[in-house]
Amino acid sequence: SQTIHQWPATLVQPVGSPLSLECTVEGTSNPNLYWYRQAAGRGLQLLFYSVGIGQISSEVPQNLSASRPQDRQFILSSKKLLLSDSGFYLCAWSRGSTSGEQYFGPGTRLTVT
């Protein structure tokens, strides 16, 4: 069976500090990978998606970047965090050739102080 992991689960970082959130998927190969951000009580905003190693598409211009160094690894980064980067970050995967339901990781709650 497939599983998706995210870490850390929670993170408190000062403004201006760097960020690295990691997501890994097990039990499948060549998944589509996604990073979302969710503000409190709101819907999900797609930040980045990837259909293969080294292939990253950005949906919203912002202070963040993403990388996919391995087939089942997706990393969200920032060089200098802003207060507005606070939120709940969710990683998801899907099979590219099927109906496309996405399966989500447990998420990371980021607070920028």
Added chain:
Amino acid sequence: AQKITQTQPGMFVQEKEAVTLDCTYDTSDPSYGLFWYKQPSSGEMIFLIYQGSYDQQNATEGRYSLNFQKARKSANLVISASQLGDSAMYFCAMREGFGSGNTGKLIFGQGTTLQVKP
């Protein structure tokens, strides 16, 4: 442009009763998929049910069913026999196109908070 609208910010339902959560969508693509997700207080998004635009019958998964009305562009979620554990936020989502090479991007609605009363 594709859009998902959930007009009910919050809903209450009595335990063991059925409840309908509304979702309308807008797209110009004839091929699309519609999804419902549940987000409990823990934050994890749980996939519930899927409906393809060409599916002839409404999707069902256990106590969940999707009332798909293509002409009205609505995809309401029906939860039968509500349980206390159904209390959560529910999101409707849409994907345009499908098949090999599709990016699978989903557009989410703003969600509906459901509270089940004992």
